[in-house]
Amino acid sequence: MELIVSLGIGVLAGCGTWLVLRPRTFQVILGLSLLSYAVNLFIFIMGWVRGGAPPIVAAAASVDASRFADPLPQALVLTAIVISFATTALLLVVLLAARGLTGTDHVDGREPGE
Amino acid sequence: MSAWADHVVVAPIVLPLACGGLMLLLDERRHAAKGVIGLATIVAIGLAAAVLLAQAPVAHIYALGNWPPPFGIVLVADRLAAAMVLLGAVLAFAALAFSLARWQRAAPRFDSLVQFLLAGLNGAFLTGDLFNLFVFFELLLASSYGLALHGAGRMRVRESLHYIVINLVASLFFLVGVSLLYGVTGTLNMADIALRIPQVPAGDRVMVEIGAAVLAMAFLVKAGMWPLGFWLPSTYAAASPPAAALFTILSKVGIYAVLRLWLLLFDAGTGATLLLFGGMATVAYGMSAMLAAQDIARMAGASLLVSSGTLLAAIGAHIPAVTGAALYYLVVSTLGAAALYLLVELIERARAPGANVLAVTAEAFGEAAPEGLPQEPEGAAIPATMGVLGLAFACCALLVAGLPPMPGFLAKFALLSALLAPDPVPGTAWALLALLALSGLAATIAMARAGVRIFWAARLEPRRIHLAEMGPVAALLALCLALTAAAGPVTDYLHDTARGLHAPHGYIGKVLSR
Numbered sequence: 001m002e003l004i005v006s007l008g009i010g011v012l013a014g015c016g017t018w019l020v021l022r023p024r025t026f027q028v029i030l031g032l033s034l035l036s037y038a039v040n041l042f043i044f045i046m047g048w049v050r051g052g053a054p055p056i057v058a059a060a061a062s063v064d065a066s067r068f069a070d071p072l073p074q075a076l077v078l079t080a081i082v083i084s085f086a087t088t089a090l091l092l093v094v095l096l097a098a099r100g101l102t103g104t105d106h107v108d109g110r111e112p113g114e
Numbered sequence: 115m116s117a118w119a120d121h122v123v124v125a126p127i128v129l130p131l132a133c134g135g136l137m138l139l140l141d142e143r144r145h146a147a148k149g150v151i152g153l154a155t156i157v158a159i160g161l162a163a164a165v166l167l168a169q170a171p172v173a174h175i176y177a178l179g180n181w182p183p184p185f186g187i188v189l190v191a192d193r194l195a196a197a198m199v200l201l202g203a204v205l206a207f208a209a210l211a212f213s214l215a216r217w218q219r220a221a222p223r224f225d226s227l228v229q230f231l232l233a234g235l236n237g238a239f240l241t242g243d244l245f246n247l248f249v250f251f252e253l254l255l256a257s258s259y260g261l262a263l264h265g266a267g268r269m270r271v272r273e274s275l276h277y278i279v280i281n282l283v284a285s286l287f288f289l290v291g292v293s294l295l296y297g298v299t300g301t302l303n304m305a306d307i308a309l310r311i312p313q314v315p316a317g318d319r320v321m322v323e324i325g326a327a328v329l330a331m332a333f334l335v336k337a338g339m340w341p342l343g344f345w346l347p348s349t350y351a352a353a354s355p356p357a358a359a360l361f362t363i364l365s366k367v368g369i370y371a372v373l374r375l376w377l378l379l380f381d382a383g384t385g386a387t388l389l390l391f392g393g394m395a396t397v398a399y400g401m402s403a404m405l406a407a408q409d410i411a412r413m414a415g416a417s418l419l420v421s422s423g424t425l426l427a428a429i430g431a432h433i434p435a436v437t438g439a440a441l442y443y444l445v446v447s448t449l450g451a452a453a454l455y456l457l458v459e460l461i462e463r464a465r466a467p468g469a470n471v472l473a474v475t476a477e478a479f480g481e482a483a484p485e486g487l488p489q490e491p492e493g494a495a496i497p498a499t500m501g502v503l504g505l506a507f508a509c510c511a512l513l514v515a516g517l518p519p520m521p522g523f524l525a526k527f528a529l530l531s532a533l534l535a536p537d538p539v540p541g542t543a544w545a546l547l548a549l550l551a552l553s554g555l556a557a558t559i560a561m562a563r564a565g566v567r568i569f570w571a572a573r574l575e576p577r578r579i580h581l582a583e584m585g586p587v588a589a590l591l592a593l594c595l596a597l598t599a600a601a602g603p604v605t606d607y608l609h610d611t612a613r614g615l616h617a618p619h620g621y622i623g624k625v626l627s628r
Contacts, residue, residue, distance in 0.1 A: 020283065025275065032282050039286045046297035072302075073293065076245055080289055083252045084282075090259060091278050098275050101268045107279075109272040 005045055012038035023112070025095045025105050029088065036084040040077050047073035123176040123191045125162040126199050126236035129155050134229030148225040149214045155229060156207045159236065163200035166191045170607075173624050175242075183242070183625055184303035190242040190625060193611040194441075198239040198370055201445055204593065205363050205452050206232055208586040212456050213356035215582040220265040220354065227264070231257035231360060238367055242625055244292050244302045247371070251288065251332075255281050258364060261357035262349060273352035280345050284335040291329025298322050305625035308378045308618060326379060333375075336368030338422045340396040347403060347415025355459035358411070359452040365418055366448055369425050373437070376429070378618045389430030390542055396423025397549050401556040410461065410564050414454040417514045420553050421447035427546055428529055434616040435532035438609035443525035445604075446597060450513035450522060453590040457506050460583060461568060464499050464576040496584045499576040504569045506584075509591045511561035516554045521598040526550060528605065 012034050019031025047070030055071035057063055095105075102109040133155040137148050166174065173192035177183060191199075210218075210228055218224050234254025241247050259281075262274040296302055298321045299310040314322055331342070338346040346365065350358045376385070400419030407413040421443070428440035496502050509520060516522035530550065533543045597604060614620060 020279070028279055032279065035283070035286055039289045042290060043293040046293040073296070076293070076296075079245070079249065083249070083285075087252070087256060087259075087278070087282055087285075090256070091275075091282070094259075094263065094271060094275050094278060097263075097266070098271045101266075101271050107275065109268065 002045075005041065009038050009041050009045075012041070023106055023108075025098065025107055028107060029091055029095060032091070033084075033088060036080075036088070040080055040084070043073050043077045043080060045073075047071075119165075120174070120176065122162050122165050123174045123189050123240065124178070126159045126203075127189075127233050127240065129158055129162075130229040130232040130236070134226040134233065137226045137229065138223065142222045145214070145218055149210070149218065152210050152225045152228060153207065156203050156210060156232070159232065160200060160203035160207065163196055163203055166196035167193075167200055167607075170196050173621065175625055184301050184306035187246050188242040188303065188625055189240045190621070191240055192621060193607065193614055194370070194374065195239045197441070197445070197608070197611065198366075199236050201366075201448060202232065202235045202239070202363050205360060205448065208452065208456070208590050209356040209359040211589075212359070212583055212586040215580055217265070217354050217356050221263075223260070224264055227257045227260040228360065230254075231261060235363065235367065239370065242304050244295065244304055244307065246302075248285070248288050248292055251367075252285060254364065254367070255285070258357075258361065261360065262353045264357050265354040269352045270354075273349045276345055277349040280335065284332045287328050287335075288332035291325050291327075291332060294321055294325030294328065298325065303625070304375065304378055305622040308622050309626070311379055323384065326375075327385070329375070330372065330385070333368040333371040334392070334426075336365060337372065337426065338365050338368070338396070338419050339392045339426055340399045340419075340423070343396065343399075343419055343422070346419060347407075347412050350415045350418065350455070351409070351411035355456050358414075358455040362418060362448050362451040362455065365422055366425075366444055369422065369429070369444065372426070373429055373615065377437075377615045378621065386430045386432045389426050390546075391430075393423045393425070393427025393430055394542075394546060394549055396420075396426060397553050399423075401549075401553040404553075404560045405556050407560065410458045410568075411455065413560055413564060414451055414458060414514075416560075417447075417454070417557060418451050420557070421451065424526075424529070424550060424553075427549075428533070431533060431543070431546075433532060433536070434612045435535065435609065436529060437615060438605065438612035439525060439528035439532050441608040441611060442521075442601075442605050443529060445608075446513070446521045446525050446594060449590050449594050449597075450510060450520070453506070453587050453594070454510040454514065456583075456587045456590070457503070457510060460579050460587070461503055461507065464503060464579050465568065496579050496581050499579050500569060502584065503576075503579065504565070506587055506591060507561075507565055507569070509594075511558070511565060513591075513594060514561060515557035516550075517558070519595070519598055521594055521601060524598060524601050526554070 016031045016034030016038055019027045019034060022028060022031065050069055053067060053069040055069045055074055057068055098109060099105050104111055106112070133151055137151060140148055170193040173190060175183070176189040176191070178187045178189065181187070206228060213224065231254050234250045234257060237250030238247055238254060241250060259274060259278050262277055263270060292302070295307060298314055298318050299307050301307055301310060311322055335342045337343070350361055353361060372389070397420055400416050400423055403416035403419060404413055407416055425440050425444055428436050428443070513520040513522045516526040530547055533546060
């Protein structure tokens with residue numbers, strides 16, 4: 001299980017890194033999205049991968065911390081998702097503005113060799 | 115102390131958030147009202163910071179929602195945080211006052227963005243929680259994206275695109291670093307992490323170090339350390355002048371975070387060599403960038419790189435006296451760079467249009483001033499335009515180069531004398547001394563060359579520059595002169611700050627004993 005999750009994160013991060021280094025703005029945005037998925041998953045598994053463990057302790061239950069998942073990474077990941085969503089939306093607007101102003105979707109605002 | 119006085123810690127975050135939100139509801143055309151509200155808020159933040167500064171020996175711990183640390187989020191207003199909040203308020207006041215004459219009208223919602231930037235900035239300085247630091251970083255970055263785009267134009271949009279992408283990647287590094295530290299120590303409270311790191315089993319120790327290194331990447335991108343800082347000069351040069359003046363403190367947020375976390379978490383000085391040599395490489399790069407710069411805005415950006423490098427190298431020396439002097443240098447160089455950014459625009463405008471040998475910016479922006487931006491601000495003009503601008507430019511040049519009577523000289527002198535104090539003097543200290551002297555020389559050459567070209571070589575009838583715009587620049591420079599005069603008490607305070615930072619047990623004890 002841990003191996004699968006780690007491999008998944010690695011593939012996401014690798015693809016994201018490659019795309020971020022591409023010269024077209026849309027590829028860069030997709031790359032950033034993939035990278036942020038990888039990072040979000042990474043935060044998530046910092047609370048360890050465990051099935052069937054609820055993050056909330058019931059009031060009456062005897063508190064045995066090992067039977068519960070760590071709720072904090074889940075809260076952190078929510079915050080991180082919201083923030084990366086908002087900044088990606090902003091970046092999309094800037095991308096469109098740059099496309100409109102420069103007439104190209106190259107990240108440098110001009111085609112190579114121009 | 116009364117209950118109300120306790121809440122003064124949270125005021126620098128809540129006030130700008132509330133006022134920025136309020137200004138969104140106001141009609142876009144009510145510039146004067148927005149300006150007054152904005153300035154009043156900044157004054158209130160400044161007052162709160164002054165109160166915190168006066169009470170600084172007792173660091174205020176403010177538990178948000180009254181959740182006790184380490185489970186809840188705490189705000190910690192110690193000497194360093196209070197001083198940085200005050201510095202931010204001073205800069206923001208000058209930048210906003212400058213923008214009122216003209217730039218405020220270039221695009222909507224400028225005033226709110228400035229307030230949100232301040233909220234993020236003050237939060238980052240005050241928070242004692244690692245993830246909360248991330249949230250405040252994002253808040254200030256999101257507003258800075260808006261401010262970098264302020265005024266639009268081809269150049270600005272292109273540079274902002276680079277700026278946003280780089281900072282988004284840096285934020286991802288931040289998240290990875292935070293979660294690694296959390297995974298190993300099981301806490302996010304900075305003081306608690308510092309307590310737990312020595313207890314980490316040897317096998318997990320490497321995880322802590324990787325986490326800290328990844329975290330440092332995020333901060334050093336902001337601080338502009340070589341090779342992470344190539345974006346800085348062009349982004350800042352493309353931003354509108356009030357935004358660029360505000361951005362001078364953004365690069366210092368990176369320095370602040372390194373200073374705070376590194377000294378708190380790694381008492382023994384792990385990674386000092388990296389900071390020292392990275393800082394020295396940054397100074398060397400900034401120095402050559404300064405000599406190569408063709409316009410003054412880029413020169414100002416390069417001078418920011420030099421100051422970042424100097425600070426990082428000084429922090430890397432890991433000596434309290436050097437850190438104290440570096441803090442004085444931080445304050446002075448931030449004020450000087452902000453004054454220079456504001457001045458650049460006035461100089462360009464006084465000379466435009468005409469023989470723009472140095473300034474290719476107007477052409478590169480691809481268009482005239484943005485819609486709605488008045489060409490000529492209203493109000494009284496300053497007499498002897500070129501004379502006044504020249505004097506201000508000379509003051510900025512002295513500041514950047516670190517020559518007397520401006521406080522840059524005192525700062526560098528204090529830094530070097532503290533660096534050379536240990537016996538025997540380490541070889542790196544001599545290398546840093548040589549680099550700092552060289553960077554001062556490079557700054558003098560670059561600024562003198564620009565000054566000669568602008569003020570002596572060109573014979574132009576200058577356009578009128580208005581008092582409302584010159585005022586903030588003059589005020590910043592006067593403040594720098596005042597810092598020279600009051601160098602004694604200021605450096606005493608900053609040396610106390612540095613001693614506190616180098617003995618983190620006081621900080622940890624105060625936070626966790628609440």
